[in-house]
Amino acid sequence: MGTLDWVVVVGYFFVMVAIGLWSRGRVQNIADFFTAGGKMPWWLSGISHHMSGYSAVMFVAFASEAYRLGLTVYVWWSLTIGIGVGIGAFLFAPRWNRLRSKYNVASPLEYLARRYNVPTQQVMAWAGALLKVVDIAAKWAAVAILLKGFAGVPITWGIILIGLVTMIYSVLGGLWADALTDFGQFIIQAAAGFAMFFAVAGRLGMDFPITIWDKLPESHSDPLAGPYTSTFFMALFLIKTLEYNGGMWNLAQRYMAAPSAFAAKRSALLSSVLWLVWPLVLFFPMWAAPLIVPGLQGAAAESAYIEMGKQMLPAGMIGLVLAGFFSHTMAMVSSDANVISAVITRDMLPRLWKGITRLTSDGQLVLARVTTFLFIGGSMLIAIISGGQGFVLKVVVDLVAATMGPIAIPLMLGLLPWFRRIGSTAAIASVVGGLGMWAFLYIEQMNKAAWVTKGVLVSWPLVLSLVLYLTIGFLKSEPSRERDELLDSLDTDEEPEKEAVKA
16 A cells, blocks of 8 residues: 555545544434434435445455355345345334334334343343354454555554544444444445446456356356355345344344334335445456456455455555445444444343433433443454454354344344234244254354255254244244234324324
8 A cells, every 4th residue: 555545544534533523413312322313314324224234344255255156145145135125125114113203212122122021132132242242353353354455554453443433433423423424435435346346347348247257167157156055045035134124233223213114114225226236346346356366265365355456456546445445344333333332221231230220311321332432342352352364254154144043033023013922932932042053053063064064054043043933932822912002003104103203
């Protein structure tokens, strides 16, 4: 990286901090901090939903898989998410918004105490919060690997630098800062993505998206290849549908922050379109990478995008592309920090310390900022300790994808009226059983059991969790009038509630 590249990167960090400082003035209470007071425009909510859904892992772990296997990474990852979010625009997005407008819910898990009971809420809160700390640590590691590859910055210092900037604007501005920085980062990412796309086109020709497939191994054009089987695809499709419609808690916040259920639906449809289209612009250079930087093997393939950028991008553009990498990671981490803070502040701590419920509005806001700070700091510490190659894909696919399903099933299906008679027994059994299955399979995989493929590791915990939820739920029916009233109220916008939202 040259001087101009560093100017671009430093300027990017300065803008992100400035947005955080400006957003601080929009945060007057805890509702503003966690759900933007329900005043976020639908287009901003949709762009923020999209940007908060992926990180620099795409340019490290997924770029490696695109380099090694080709088209399949788009099929099993962004295609499944795009279709899943489109489905969720009608099933889930309006319901999340009505939870906020009708019940003043500020945390995605807040409704679980009423839908099931407090123990169920606590099991899911603790399991999900611990998972997220490790997940975000992987994101820090990914972006630090990129910074080291481009600029030679040690991984530890890379994590500290990016983490501190994210911490500043997240702690100050809450969800408003997250969403506004997401929008700025979306613009930067668009410029960076097109810069790399046209750089590759300049090397291989403008028709390279069509012609590269004849020059790559034949298997690179296969929709499913390598360890990514049809079983893996189907399991991941269900997981991503649940995850990206609210199973990943920070994405539920985007729907809750919209001004109405209709606006939440529009934001989800916008995010769905972005998921189907935009990753193609980013992936085509990755698919072409073997023709430009051939011979990368094993962990070295994680640097494919870096090596390509070094060869082809002029001064200033490397800094822009690197800022684009930062943008995704910082968007995801800041939104995760905000929602984890909401879960800790609204759902976990009140069960451990009753005094929290007596805090003033200002005291609750201070507590929210402190928990945001501690979450980001903890994830940075884990990333620094673990620090390196291979950790990224291992966490993102083997841990997060495999365990997100068991945590998301009771949360997401609990919103739908078709499962209204399923109660807390089934919900807890679903979470514990699914996570237990994953732990068993993971140990078997560590012991070199050949039968534990990626498809098995991802699908079996999900299937067991779903079977337990449905089987126990229907065998041990737990009807509840309060639950019926909750679910019925999420089906439609009744006039009194709509008027209340406008007021």
